[in-house]
Amino acid sequence: MTEDTDHVLDDLAAYALGSLEPAEHARIDRHVRVCVSCAGHLGEYRGVVGVLPVALAPVAPPAEVWAGLRAEVRARDTAAASTLRRWLPATGWLTAAALAAVLILWNLHLHAQLAHYSQGPQVEKLARRPARLIILTGTAAQPQASARVFAAVDGQSGHMAVTGLPILPPGRVYDLWFLPKTQTLTHNAATFNVDSEGRAWVVIRVPISLDDTRALIVTADPIGSSTPVGPPLLEAAHWR
Amino acid sequence: MTAEGVDDSDLLRRMRLGDEGALEALYARYGGLLYTLALRIVGDRELAREVVQDTFLRSWDGRETYDAQRGRVPWWLMGIARNRAIDLLRSRSHQQRIRERATRPHGAHAAPADDLSDAVSERVTVVHALQALPDGQRMAIELAYYNGLTQTEIAEQLGQPLGTIKSRTREAMDRLRGLLTPALQLKGGPSA
Numbered sequence: 001m002t003e004d005t006d007h008v009l010d011d012l013a014a015y016a017l018g019s020l021e022p023a024e025h026a027r028i029d030r031h032v033r034v035c036v037s038c039a040g041h042l043g044e045y046r047g048v049v050g051v052l053p054v055a056l057a058p059v060a061p062p063a064e065v066w067a068g069l070r071a072e073v074r075a076r077d078t079a080a081a082s083t084l085r086r087w088l089p090a091t092g093w094l095t096a097a098a099l100a101a102v103l104i105l106w107n108l109h110l111h112a113q114l115a116h117y118s119q120g121p122q123v124e125k126l127a128r129r130p131a132r133l134i135i136l137t138g139t140a141a142q143p144q145a146s147a148r149v150f151a152a153v154d155g156q157s158g159h160m161a162v163t164g165l166p167i168l169p170p171g172r173v174y175d176l177w178f179l180p181k182t183q184t185l186t187h188n189a190a191t192f193n194v195d196s197e198g199r200a201w202v203v204i205r206v207p208i209s210l211d212d213t214r215a216l217i218v219t220a221d222p223i224g225s226s227t228p229v230g231p232p233l234l235e236a237a238h239w240r
Numbered sequence: 241m242t243a244e245g246v247d248d249s250d251l252l253r254r255m256r257l258g259d260e261g262a263l264e265a266l267y268a269r270y271g272g273l274l275y276t277l278a279l280r281i282v283g284d285r286e287l288a289r290e291v292v293q294d295t296f297l298r299s300w301d302g303r304e305t306y307d308a309q310r311g312r313v314p315w316w317l318m319g320i321a322r323n324r325a326i327d328l329l330r331s332r333s334h335q336q337r338i339r340e341r342a343t344r345p346h347g348a349h350a351a352p353a354d355d356l357s358d359a360v361s362e363r364v365t366v367v368h369a370l371q372a373l374p375d376g377q378r379m380a381i382e383l384a385y386y387n388g389l390t391q392t393e394i395a396e397q398l399g400q401p402l403g404t405i406k407s408r409t410r411e412a413m414d415r416l417r418g419l420l421t422p423a424l425q426l427k428g429g430p431s432a
Contacts, residue, residue, distance in 0.1 A: 010410060014391050017384040019384035020391065021390050021392060044417050048416045048417050048420055048421075050315035053274075054362055054363050055366040058276050058363075060275070061271050061274075061289065066267055069267065069292075069296050184253075215304050232307065235304065
């Protein structure tokens with residue numbers, strides 16, 4: 001038997017309470033990702049944990065908490081907007097030149113990877129074209145993972161290089177999803193697995209325009225899932 | 241735009257569009273509960289305020305990453321707040337601060353007010369469920385959740401075998417689940 005087939009009911013309650021040692025926590029974490037039964041039990045325990053604080057005698061927060069929070073949020077938004085305003089117009093051709101240089105370097109990098117993966121002429125053809133680059137970073141669930149999506153200029157296809165993801169058990173695959181800005185519907189762009197070194201080189205569809213997309217995420221899902229089932233493992237919400 | 245009657249998941253959706261009003265509505269809905277939880281854990285109003293502010297900032301920054309499959313919005317917020325508060329609790333500077341203080345506020349399980357609102361009704365239900373637990377089981381839950389202790393640390397602190405603590409924790413959670421699930425309709429999902 002392996003940890004994927006042994007159920008972990010004895011430790012699920014402590015897991016939901018955040019009361020396991022890191023190694024045990026990681027073991028349960030891996031199990032509930034692939035075990036529907038234990039995930040169901042965990043959902044019930046999470047419900048219990050979610051209402052524990054309700055038993056506390058309520059204490060009103062000081063009024064200045066919201067004021068401080070609002071000021072911080074506005075400061076962040078203002079800083080982000082002013083950075084864009086300051087840099088985009090002022091740097092003009094410099095920005096374009098830097099972007100072109102990044103794309104050239106990226107293409108060189110892609111060619112190196114293509115040589116390694118030998119995926120055939122289709123990917124090689126894509127790699128030669130100018131395109132948009134989206135960098136996906138690992139979430140708290142897979143902080144060591146990263147990916148680069150290279151969307152071809154035709155707006156319909158591209159490819160993705162992934163590193164740092166674990167090999168999934170049978171019956172599960174990784175999915176790349178496009179999350180639209182204005183709908184709740186998600187669009188699958190690719191389904192893939194990783195090699196023994198946690199890497200993958202994937203040809204993708206671009207199901208909707210990146211301009212209409214608010215985020216790209218990678219999840220681990222049962223084969224054939226039409227929507228994301230697992231939590232985001234990789235994500236990107238900003239790109240040029 | 242008023243947020244009264246608006247579903248939590250709708251507030252998250254508005255936050256993703258940069259709507260600060262949605263964050264304010266979420267704060268109005270859960271700020272008090274998070275402050276109460278943080279104060280219970282860290283025992284210091286200034287630190288509790290820091291925890292609450294940090295929690296909502298993280299929810300704003302991480303509004304794209306909320307996963308409804310893992311539970312409701314308030315559970316997500318309380319998870320962030322609890323982890324942040326436990327981090328502070330375990331920090332060296334906070335340990336020093338605790339040593340310098342003789343007392344700390346301890347608001348757990350006070351008698352419920354005579355109010356018939358949903359919130360109070362829910363609180364009565366949870367308080368009664370906790371009071372129904374044997375002392376050893378309730379202590380295991382409180383040390384785990386509010387003090388951030390691992391099962392091993394609880395066993396050491398109480399001088400009990402690790403297996404006993406694990407059994408008490410599981411039995412307590414099963415009992416709470418049995419009492420609270422039908423009463424509060426505890427299910428995962430994004431609804432408020």
